[in-house]
Amino acid sequence: MATSSGQPGSPQRAYRAACPNCGAPVEFASAASASAVCGFCRSTLVRDGQALLRIGTSAELFDDHSPLQLGAGGTHQGVRFTLVGRLQYGYEGGTWNEWHALFDNGRSGWLSEDNGAYVMAFEAPAPADAPAVDTLTAGQRVLADRRPWDVASVVKAHLVAAQGELPRPPQLHGDFLVADLRSGDDEVATLDASDPGVPSWSIGRPVLLASLAMSGLAAEAREKTLGARGVACPNCGNGLEIKLASTKSISCGQCNAVVDVSAGVGGELKHYTQNNTSEGGLGPQIPLGNTGNLALGTSEAKPWQVVGYQERCDIPAPDSDDEQTFWREYLLYNRELGFAFLVDAEDGWSWVRPLTGAPQVKGDRAQHKGAGYQKKYSYDAKVTWVQGEFYWKVTRGERANVTDYVGIGGDSRKRLSREQTRSASSDKAGTEVVWSAGAVLEANAVADAFGIPAGDRAAMQRDVSPVSGSAKGMSIGNIIVVVVVLLILLSMLSECDGSDRCDELRQAFGPNSNEYKQCVAQRGSGSSGRTSGGSWGGGGHK
Numbered sequence: 001m002a003t004s005s006g007q008p009g010s011p012q013r014a015y016r017a018a019c020p021n022c023g024a025p026v027e028f029a030s031a032a033s034a035s036a037v038c039g040f041c042r043s044t045l046v047r048d049g050q051a052l053l054r055i056g057t058s059a060e061l062f063d064d065h066s067p068l069q070l071g072a073g074g075t076h077q078g079v080r081f082t083l084v085g086r087l088q089y090g091y092e093g094g095t096w097n098e099w100h101a102l103f104d105n106g107r108s109g110w111l112s113e114d115n116g117a118y119v120m121a122f123e124a125p126a127p128a129d130a131p132a133v134d135t136l137t138a139g140q141r142v143l144a145d146r147r148p149w150d151v152a153s154v155v156k157a158h159l160v161a162a163q164g165e166l167p168r169p170p171q172l173h174g175d176f177l178v179a180d181l182r183s184g185d186d187e188v189a190t191l192d193a194s195d196p197g198v199p200s201w202s203i204g205r206p207v208l209l210a211s212l213a214m215s216g217l218a219a220e221a222r223e224k225t226l227g228a229r230g231v232a233c234p235n236c237g238n239g240l241e242i243k244l245a246s247t248k249s250i251s252c253g254q255c256n257a258v259v260d261v262s263a264g265v266g267g268e269l270k271h272y273t274q275n276n277t278s279e280g281g282l283g284p285q286i287p288l289g290n291t292g293n294l295a296l297g298t299s300e301a302k303p304w305q306v307v308g309y310q311e312r313c314d315i316p317a318p319d320s321d322d323e324q325t326f327w328r329e330y331l332l333y334n335r336e337l338g339f340a341f342l343v344d345a346e347d348g349w350s351w352v353r354p355l356t357g358a359p360q361v362k363g364d365r366a367q368h369k370g371a372g373y374q375k376k377y378s379y380d381a382k383v384t385w386v387q388g389e390f391y392w393k394v395t396r397g398e399r400a401n402v403t404d405y406v407g408i409g410g411d412s413r414k415r416l417s418r419e420q421t422r423s424a425s426s427d428k429a430g431t432e433v434v435w436s437a438g439a440v441l442e443a444n445a446v447a448d449a450f451g452i453p454a455g456d457r458a459a460m461q462r463d464v465s466p467v468s469g470s471a472k473g474m475s476i477g478n479i480i481v482v483v484v485v486l487l488i489l490l491s492m493l494s495e496c497d498g499s500d501r502c503d504e505l506r507q508a509f510g511p512n513s514n515e516y517k518q519c520v521a522q523r524g525s526g527s528s529g530r531t532s533g534g535s536w537g538g539g540g541h542k
Contacts, residue, residue, distance in 0.1 A: 019043055020054050028165055029084050029102050036085075036165045067209070067217045067245050068099055068111070070164045074212035076120055080104045083111065085164035089178075091157040093432075094248045094262030094393045100166055108167050110202060113246075117338040119188055119356065120212075121204025123167075126191070130201060133177040133193045138433050139420055142181070149181035149189060150358035153432040159194075171195065182435075184367075186357035206356040210336035233257060234269045242389065244307060244333060249394040251387045258386055262393045272396045274385060284309040285344070285452070285460060286330055288388045292449030296332075296340050296351050296438065304332040304340060306450075308388035315380040315399070331390060339391060341436065342446070344460075349446050350415050352438035359416060359435060366405050366416055368437060373405035373416045380422065413440045 016027045024040040037043070043054045073082040085100030098112040101120070110121045127145040133154070136142065140151040157178045162170040171194050178192040189203045209217070231240050235257035240250055248262040251274075260270040286292075286306050293301040308331030316324050327345035334340070340353045359368035364375040383398040399422040407414030420433045443460045446452075452460065 029082065037162045037170075039164075066097055068097070068214075069216065069218040072214060072216035072218070074209075074214040076101075076103075076109070076207065076212055079107075081109065083164075085162070085166040087162055087166070087170060088160040089157045090160045091155045091178075093155070095160060100164065102165070110204070111207075112204070117354070117356075118207050118209060119204040120207045121188070121190065121202040123200065123202045126199045126201035130191060130199060133179050133191055133199065136179045136191075138431050144181065144189065144191070147183060149183050150433070152180040152182045152188070152358065152434070154179045155431055157192075182356065182358035184357060184360045186355070186369075188356050208336055208338075231259075231261065231269065233259060234271050235259075235273060244389055244391070246391040247389040248392050249386075249390045251389075256387075258394050258396075260393050283387060284328065284330065285456065286342075286446075286450050290450050292446070292451070294351070294441075294445070294449050296337075297353055298337070301449075302334050302337060304334050304342075306330050306342075306388070307333045308390045309386065310383050310390075310394075311385040312381050312383050314402075315382050317380075331388065340438075342441075349441040349443055349460075350438055351441055352415060352417055352436035355435040355437055357435075358433075359418075359437075368416060371411040371414055372408040373411075373414070374408050375403060376406045377404040378402070381419075407439075415439055 016025055018024070019026050019038040019041065021043040022038065022041040024038055026036050026038055028036060068083060068086075070083055070086065073080060075081070081101040081103045083099045084102045087098045087100075089096055089098070096113045098110045101109040101111050103109065107122070110123070112119050112121060129146065130144045131142050136151050136154050138151055138153055142149055142151060155178055156175050158175045159170055159172060162172075176192060176194045178190065178194075181189040181191065183189070187203055187205055189201065192200045194200060231242065232238070233240055233252040233255065236252060236255040238252055238254035240252060240259065242250055242261060249258055249260055251258050256274045257271045258274060284306070288306050288309060291303050291305045294304055295301045296304065310329050310331070311326065312329065313326040314324055316322065325346060327343060330342040330344070332340045332342055332351075338353075340351055343350045343352065355368075357368075359366045359373070361367075366373040366375070379402055381400050381402045383394070386394055400419040401422055403418045405416040405418075406412065407416075415438050417436045418433065419436070421431065444457070447457045447460055
């Protein structure tokens with residue numbers, strides 16, 4: 001039967017019928033919706049006049065603790081919407097959700113997850129010049145809708161489960177390719193082949209849940225108090241507390257194993273163990289869980305909590321004499337803004353946040369939002385150590401090809417980074433490209449924000465070599481701090497380099513000694529065009 005929608009001035013009419021499988025009432029907020037999933041028996045139903053036909057059964061949604069839920073609502077571009085349906089997809093890197101947003105003016109949209117943030121997208125007919133999904137690769141530039149797009153990712157996905165009211169029947173079986181394309185106008189387009197022979201096309205822009213004035217969020221109370229969902233470490237049995245709804249990987253505080261929770265916490269958990277000298281207690285200088293107020297792309301300082309930490313190094317090629325470098329990245333979280341990376345490298349501190357769009361690149365120059373950038377470094381990087389929680393599935397020896405850019409002229413403090421995933425076991429390019437943008441930070445600003453004690457601040461200074469100049473005037477405490485930092489850096493080099501004939505010189509004279517540098521040069525390692533510093537990259541994953 002059809003009933004009034006209850007929305008003043010709305011052209012919609014609600015629809016209700018009994019599920020043909022279990023008899024439970026199934027409601028449609030819009031008479032234009034073609035499909036729904038029964039909330040009681042999970043039957044997938046399609047409209048047939050005034051009746052419902054059952055075409056299959058949707059699998060059960062696994063609890064990914066998303067803050068969104070059916071019935072939650074908000075406002076976008078001045079029009080109210082309600083989340084009435086949900087599609088949950090799976091791929092090799094984990095899962096993501098797309099929520100069917102029904103607007104009061106009758107329009108349908110999709111609120112989907114993107115690099116720890118959100119995109120509001122609207123479907124449109126696939127442009128005539130759209131390329132076939134199976135011809136695309138990450139990092140490629142293509143024309144679609146008579147505009148240039150950069151291919152950010154191409155993944156093989158499948159529908160895990162469906163829920164609620166949907167604009168068309170879901171494809172319950174089989175894998176299909178999905179490509180994300182990004183433009184210089186901060187847009188993201190999705191091209192998928194879920195319906196054979198009829199490519200699906202949608203275009204969206206980034207949104208913040210706070211700017212949508214969302215109400216009825218399921219996880220609001222939990223994440224405000226950082227209440228946790230618990231699971232036992234599959235390696236040692238220690239209890240793990242997963243505090244963020246978006247967490248896909250978490251490290252064990254007892255044995256340091258990295259546990260994959262991307263497919264839910266109810267079944268067997270995949271994990272890998274870490275073996276690194278950081279296990280002895282030399283770890284992040286900013287403790288996990290600490291919160292600091294920083295203005296990371298906002299006009300006012302916002303609270304950012306440290307939820308993850310990783311150590312990375314570049315991977316030298318055998319035909320260059322560049323020095324190997326290493327750096328540390330802190331994953332920061334803000335409930336309204338999503339995620340950011342605080343990067344601690346040899347040449348200073350910086351921050352970046354993942355972008356939705358793709359900067360325009362010509363040769364060694366890049367352009368983004370009116371600012372110009374010059375390429376500075378290009379290299380392969382490797383993750384050697386992780387702690388805490390991450391919104392992507394962390395893999396052993398995770399690798400990426402990284403290109404770093406520095407701002408030109410008056411934008412010299414700005415930073416831009418492009419990362420393309422690489423296979424951990426080969427030189428094969430990965431399936432995802434992520435751009436991040438940010439700026440440099442003063443060490444004292446970082447220390448002030450996170451309340452670092454005065455005695456520990458000398459170890460955070462990166463503008464000069466920690467062993468250059470004279471130690472005159474330094475306290476014994478500061479000297480000890482510098483030695484500790486050198487030990488941390490040595491441990492990271494050990495993980496990246498492996499054992500070779502230069503190790504003894506490095507241990508005896510230090511990583512900045514002429515003896516060690518000459519040995520490295522003679523060994524012929526490095527191939528990035530980099531001679532100092534480290535990444536200001538970070539990165540992000542769907």
